[in-house]
Amino acid sequence: MPDTQHSNQTQTTAELLATLGGAARRAARAVAAADSGQKNSALLAIAGQLQTHRAAILAANAEDMANGRAKQLEAALLDRLELDDSRIDAMIEGLEQVAALPDPVGAITDLHYRPSGIQLGKMRVPLGVIGIIYESRPNVTIDAASLCLKSGNAAILRGGSEAIHSNRAIAVAIGEGLKAAGLPTSAVQVVETTDRDAVAAMIAMPEFIDVIVPRGGKGLIERIANDARVPVIKHLDGNCHVYIDDQADLNMAYDIAINAKTHRYGVCNAMESLLVASAVAEKILPRLAGGYANHGVELRGCEKTCSIIDALPATHSDWSEEYLAPILAIKIVANIDEAIGHISQFSSGHTEAIVTENYARARQFMAEVDSSSVMVNASTRFADGFEYGLGAEIGISTDKIHARGPVGLEGLTSQKWIVLGSGQVRS
C-alpha cells in the first residue's frame, strides 16, 4: 500500500503543478501585453501591500523561525530565513528600484531593408513563464517576482519548505498588488505545497514553463540541471582566478589580488586561485603573503610557492576548489600561456582577471579565456549585476548559451524576428 499511496501523492503534486502551469501560461499573455506603466503600477502596488501586510508577514516568518529552531536548523540558514523590518524595507526598496528600471520588452533593434524589400528587425520579448526554485531566503520571493514581472513574464516560485509560511504571506501581498494593477493574480504564483515532488514536477513541464532558474547550493543546481526537461539558467560555482603577469604594475597587482580575495569571502566572484608569473614571484609573493596574513587568509601553494613564502602545500583538488572562505591557492606559472592553460583546465568559467601592462597579453587573455567575465587590471569582485549596471540580478550564469554572467532583466527575455512588408511574396 505505501507504494500506491506514494504514487497517488506524486500524481496529486504533478496535477497541482500542471494547474499552476496552465494558469501561468494564460497569465503570461496578459503580462506580456501589459505596458510599462501597468507593470510598474503592479510593482509599486506590491510594495504598498508589503507595507500593509508587514505585521502578518513578520508573524508568519516568526512561525517559520520557531519551526526552524525546533528542527535545529543551522544558524546560517536561520539567519537567511529571518525577516525583520529592515529586510522588509529592503524588499520594498527593491520593488521601487525595479519599477524605475527601463522596460526591456518591445525594444526593436537592427531594423533594416533586405533586397527583397522586406524590412527586418528584432524585437525583445518575454520568455513566457519562468520557474524559480530557491532555498531559504524569503526575500528571493519578491526579487524574483519583480524581475519576472518587469520583464513581462509570469512566474512560478518554489521556495524552501522551511520558509513556507513567510512565502505564503508574501504571496498574499503580491496577489493584492497584481489585482490592484489589473493583472491576473496567477501572473506570480507561489507553490504552496512543501512536497519535494513539486520540484520534480516543475522541471519536467516544458509545456508550461519556458525556463527554470535555480538559486541555491551547487548540489541543488546540479540535481536540477541533470533532471530538467525545461531549459535551465544555472549558476554552479565561482572558482575565479587572478593572473599576475611579469609585466604587471606590481602595486596594482597587489591591490587587486588583496581586494579580489579579502573584500568578501563567501561570494562567487571572490578569487580562489592566484597565478603568478615566475619572473615576478619572488618580488610580489612575500609582500602578498604579508597582506594576506593581516587578513588571516590561509595560503596553499604549489611547490615553488612554498619555497618562496610560508604556505601549506596545495593538493591537486585545491585548484578546483571554491573555498568561499579565507583560503587561497597560489601557483607559479612560466608565462601567460601556462596561466591560460591552467584556467582552461580548472576554472568554473565564472570570472578571471589578468594584471599586466602588456598590450598583446591583455588582448590574448581577453580572447582566449572562456569565462563569463574576463577582466584586465580590475578586481574579480566587479562581476556583479549592480556593478555592471543591470539594476538587478536574478543570478550569475555559468552557462554558455542564452545568458552568461550576471543575468538581469534582459536575460529573462528573448528576441523574435519581425518583418514589415508591403505585400512582398517569395518568387
Added chain:
Amino acid sequence: MPDTQHSNQTQTTAELLATLGGAARRAARAVAAADSGQKNSALLAIAGQLQTHRAAILAANAEDMANGRAKQLEAALLDRLELDDSRIDAMIEGLEQVAALPDPVGAITDLHYRPSGIQLGKMRVPLGVIGIIYESRPNVTIDAASLCLKSGNAAILRGGSEAIHSNRAIAVAIGEGLKAAGLPTSAVQVVETTDRDAVAAMIAMPEFIDVIVPRGGKGLIERIANDARVPVIKHLDGNCHVYIDDQADLNMAYDIAINAKTHRYGVCNAMESLLVASAVAEKILPRLAGGYANHGVELRGCEKTCSIIDALPATHSDWSEEYLAPILAIKIVANIDEAIGHISQFSSGHTEAIVTENYARARQFMAEVDSSSVMVNASTRFADGFEYGLGAEIGISTDKIHARGPVGLEGLTSQKWIVLGSGQVRS
C-alpha cells in the same frame, strides 16, 4: 548473456564518444583562437579537398545508395541520400560562401564606462563544441562543419547510418583541409559508428558538448530534446498562420495567402492555417478557393468557411497540423483578438503573418504574437536564413531561449562580459 553483451557495447560506444568529446574539447581551444584568415583558409582548403576526393566521395555514396536500395528505403530518403556532381559542386560553393561571411567571433559591443571607472562591454565568443545529429543528407556534413568552424567551434557530427560511407569519405576531405590550414583534425569529427547508442551518449555529455543541434523529423528531435542533458537548439514544426484582417488590402491578402501556401509545400515556413476576419470572408474566400483549386490545394474549413466555399469540414486536429503538403486549414474569426487567441493556442511558434492596412492592429499583432518570426504584409516564406541575410543557416529554432528563428553563425556563438580597468578594486 545478451544483457551483459548489450551493456558492454553501450559502454564501448559511450567510451568512444567520450574520446571524441575529449579531443573536440582540446581542439575547440585552437579553433576559438584561430583568426578569421586561418578559419577561411581551412574552409577553402576543405573545398579544394572535396574537389580532389570527388571520385572517392561519389564511390562511397554509390555504396550507400546500393545498400539503401537493398534495404528498400523510401524514394524520398534515397533522393536525399544521393550525391552527384552538382550536389558536390553545391557543397564546394557553400564552403566558399561561408568563407566570405563576416566573422562573428571577437566582436566587441556596448563598451562603456561605469561609475567605478571600469570599462564594460561584451565580446562575441564561440560556444565551444557543437554536436549535430542529423539524418540522411550527406551535404549536412559540410554545411554543419563549415558553420561550426567559421563561428570558432569544434564539431562532432552524427549523420544517419544509411549515409555512413558518404560521411566517412567527406570526413577525409575535411580532415585534409583542416590539416592544410594548420588546425587540429579533431576540430571536426564524424562519428564513425552506426551504433544507435552513439546518439544517447552524445546528448548526455555536457562536459564535452556545449549544445546539440538536431536536424531531422519531429520524432527524432522530440526524443533528443526529452532525453538530452546538453542544451538543445531545436526546430520542431512549422504550423504557420496568415491572418487576413477586415482592413486588409484584399489583393495583397490574396497574393500573400496564395504564395505562403503554394510557393513550396514541404517547407517549415509554408502557411498551414489561414485565418480570415468574418467581415471580409465572403469577399475573399471564393477568390482564394479558385486560386487554391488551380494549385490543387485541398481545403479544410471551419463550419462557416464550408458555408461560403467548397471545403472539407476541418476537425480539431487540423488546427495543429503541419501538413507539409497541398492541404490548407481555413478558419473564420470574429476579429484580430480571436485570431491571436487561435494562434496562441495552436501555433508551433515558427512564423505568423497579418495582412492589414490598420496601424494599431499591425502593432498589436507584432507585440502579442509569440512566434520566432512575426510579419506584417509579407509571406511567411521569407522566414529563412538566406532571406534574412544570415548567409547560411544551421536550422530554424522554435525554442525561446538563446536563439529564435533562423540560426546562422551568431546563433552558434555567445557573448561574454569584458572589463577593462586601470587597477580598480571594490570598496
